[in-house]
Amino acid sequence: MSNSKKLFLEAKKYIPGGVNSPVRSFQSVNGHPFFVKKAKDQYLYDEDNKKYIDYIGSWGAQILGHANRDVVNEISKTIKNGITFGAPCKNEILLAKKITKIYPSIDKVRMVNSGTEATMSAIRLARGYTKKNKILKFDGCYHGHGDSFLIKAGSGSSTFSVPNSHGVTTSIAKDTISVPFNDIEKVKQAIKRNKLACIIIEPIAGNMNFIRSNINFLKQLRMLCNENKIVLIFDEVMTGFRVALGGAQSIYKIKPDLTTLGKVLGGGLPIGAFGGKSKIMNHISPLGEVYQAGTLSGNPITMAAGLKTLSLISEKTYFKKLTKITKYLTDGINIIARENKVNMSADSEGGMFGIFFTNQKIKDYNSISRSNIKKFIGFFNYMLANGIYFAPSAYEAGFVSSRHLKKDIDTTLKVIQKWVKNN
């Protein structure tokens, strides 16, 4: 038995399902996870000393590759002066200021410890600010595991919502409306029937594989929110500092009222942040009546890791290079698919990508749920066996770091080519 298999059996005795976040269990790819012994740059090494090219990078957070030397040095240097104070420190200002420089839609920002906290707090703020209760989200978008987001559209009517998880009450579910991604008519209907505090969206969805929102759809969302005094929230926990330095909002050139951030922002340490117009942000305590707090929020170590990461990815040609190497992978996949006439395609923006096993247009959750999931599972396991680690679910996006080299992509494409020939 492999060391990873042994560790997984041991882990299952003490940790529910053996993991601290469900997707890691490999349940949706009919396997068991490998246990990571160490990670450096673009590679992971497991407890059986097998090496993998990593296309997840801790779900996008490790944009500089694992254990970036400068970030590690910065953390070591900062930690010598204390780990957490629960009191203000200069690094909080520096990071907040940097975020507002990169995101013109953000005047003020509050730091938290996860993306989940950021989105939870953002909708509370939107509700407090508008004095309205209901929120609208889109089927297949993920905004962390807060009760209000674990909701799916019920059958029949788009205004009838049901919990997606046991433990979420029906009274919470009734305040969340979920409609199909990229469907403006459904949004208009929902606005007519409900008093919405906010609309929250992943402007490029990364939790139902990789799905772009249509530019006109986003423009109309912006207009409808203005006309109906609805707070527009872009959840850029994944896309922020990832599809571009300024996130999806810089690509679409649309300013949301509030933005949620996370992942890359912490340089690999736990973080989340939400920010936006002062007029809205000033409603948070201690200034306003919307309560929000956190013991470890804004701790100097996470701030330092974030600051160093942002300064490195702000270098002039950083995103140009990252975009190019990521596109080299997705273009390569599309060529292989075309030449071999297989229902497979890929798309990317910045350092984020998706691989699809369908010939349908990719526009919403149904495009993915109707794709060939069985094919994906075969693909995933073949790649893993050959030392290439893609996300263990057909509903997750992939990530390339700035440490990935052309030779890593060539190796990857060669294995994909072999898999295609055998299938």
Ligand SMILES: *Cc1c(COP(=O)(O)O)cnc(C)c1O
């Ligand atoms: C990862 C993610 C979250 C949740 O962040 P956590 O840090 O895992 O709580 C929220 N929204 C989006 C878009 C995400 O990708």
